Amino acid sequence: MDKTIPVAPYQRIRKYVVRLINSCQGKPEQIMSEIQLCKTFKVSRNTVRKALKDLIEEGRLVIRPGIGTFINPFLSAYEMHAGHKYGMGKIHVWGLIIHFGHQVHWTYYDQQFMAGLFQETCSHPVYICPVTLAYSNENMIQEVNSLKLDGLVLLNSKTKTLPYLKKIKDELDIICVDHDEKPVWDREVVVEFFDYGKAAADALVKQGCKSPVFIEEAPDLPYSKKTLAGFRKGLENHGIELDKRFVLWKEDYEIKFNAMIDFNAEFDSVFATPHVYPHVAEILKKNKLTHIPVVTEASPINYFPEPIKPIVFKRPWDKAGKITGQRIKEFVAGKKVDEFSERIAWNII
Numbered sequence: 575m576d577k578t579i580p581v582a583p584y585q586r587i588r589k590y591v592v593r594l595i596n597s598c599q600g601k602p603e604q605i606m607s608e609i610q611l612c613k614t615f616k617v618s619r620n621t622v623r624k625a626l627k628d629l630i631e632e633g634r635l636v637i638r639p640g641i642g643t644f645i646n647p648f649l650s651a652y653e654m655h656a657g658h659k660y661g662m663g664k665i666h667v668w669g670l671i672i673h674f675g676h677q678v679h680w681t682y683y684d685q686q687f688m689a690g691l692f693q694e695t696c697s698h699p700v701y702i703c704p705v706t707l708a709y710s711n712e713n714m715i716q717e718v719n720s721l722k723l724d725g726l727v728l729l730n731s732k733t734k735t736l737p738y739l740k741k742i743k744d745e746l747d748i749i750c751v752d753h754d755e756k757p758v759w760d761r762e763v764v765v766e767f768f769d770y771g772k773a774a775a776d777a778l779v780k781q782g783c784k785s786p787v788f789i790e791e792a793p794d795l796p797y798s799k800k801t802l803a804g805f806r807k808g809l810e811n812h813g814i815e816l817d818k819r820f821v822l823w824k825e826d827y828e829i830k831f832n833a834m835i836d837f838n839a840e841f842d843s844v845f846a847t848p849h850v851y852p853h854v855a856e857i858l859k860k861n862k863l864t865h866i867p868v869v870t871e872a873s874p875i876n877y878f879p880e881p882i883k884p885i886v887f888k889r890p891w892d893k894a895g896k897i898t899g900q901r902i903k904e905f906v907a908g909k910k911v912d913e914f915s916e917r918i919a920w921n922i923i
Contacts (some may be wrong), residue, residue, distance in 0.1 A: 582879065583617045584624045587611060587615055587621070590615075595645050596763045604641075605643050608626070624821045643792065651711050666699055666905070666906045667722070668700060668702055668716055668725040669723045670688070670704050671726065676898070683891045686889075687701065687751065690894065690898075690899065691895035693895070694895070698906060700906055705718060705796075715738050727751060727898055729752075730751065735875050749761050749910070751764065751765075751898055752764060753797055760913040762914070763894050764916065764918065765891065766919055769804060769920060770789075771802060771803065771805035771806075772805065772808035773808070773887065773922070774801075775805045775921060776805075776812075778867060779809070783842050785817065787845070787846065788816065788822065789822045789824070790823060798823075799808070805845060806816065807874055824847065824849065824850055826838025827850060827854075832857060844868075845870075846868055846869070848871045848872070855882045864881050869885040870885075871920075872888050883923060886922065886923045
């Protein structure tokens with residue numbers, strides 16, 4: 575009497591792929607396609623997909639759209655917490671905390687940053703683990719501790735989390751990515767708004783402009799103050815002084831800007847934050863001033879009314895992500911990473 579317990583077809587495929595994973599010793603080898611597995615094991619495509627789906631969810635396989643299915647060369651979060659090894663060595667797990675909120679343009683910057691970060695770390699034994707942002711910072715600290723992280727990246731969040739993260743600072747390698755003028759953490763990647771304002775001024779001067787209007791968010795916001803300081807410095811470098819009357823803020827700029835036009839104020843260009851740019855462009859268009867150069871920041875909420883085509887700057891969060899990834903790789907390689915402050919300027923698109 576045959577007492578052998580029959581093995582489900584999808585389990586046979588799973589065992590085959592697991593043996594393949596172990597034999598590859600962490601190399602990102604491509605496995606057979608679904609059609610090839612169907613022919614080899616004489617099963618339906620649904621059976622193959624069931625076996626692969628489980629392995630993908632466990633982090634052992636990775637799909638590359640349009641190319642195929644590959645062995646994940648590193649331990650996944652699942653494997654790490656389950657205590658499995660599969661002969662693939664240790665993975666370094668870094669947490670990522672984001673405090674940008676839910677606005678469209680900030681979500682866009684988050685995605686740019688993470689794209690740059692993953693591009694740098696995807697081929698190294700690093701797993702980037704998003705940390706759920708709880709309303710309570712105490713809960714956040716509990717989660718960070720429970721994840722047993724090797725390091726942590728704070729994205730635009732140090733002002734809110736700094737007092738709490740000091741509690742675990744000595745136990746973790748921490749990199750802060752923000753746009754403050756003076757670093758308050760010992761390892762920072764800084765997107766520099768002073769340089770943004772300076773570069774914007776340079777761009778307008780190259781257009782022959784000597785009397786720009788400056789429109790920003792609010793005088794008490796740190797990045798607005800830095801942008802204004804950089805803009806003023808950029809003009810001064812060309813022997814131009816920014817007229818104080820031409821510095822406007824979001825709360826009442828429409829009234830003042832329209833009044834400037836009505837009274838024939840002698841301005842020849844505009845710097846406008848992306849939140850107010852569409853309205854500024856409409857005002858210029860309405861008053862047949864479409865020849866006046868405008869400089870602004872690119873974001874998904876921008877739209878450029880014809881025929882106004884502004885000088886557009888790109889916020890370099892993708893580059894910030896790449897630099898952060900490079901620093902993480904240094905930690906993973908066992909290199910000593912001393913205090914640093916990487917400063918990143920903006921680029922004209």
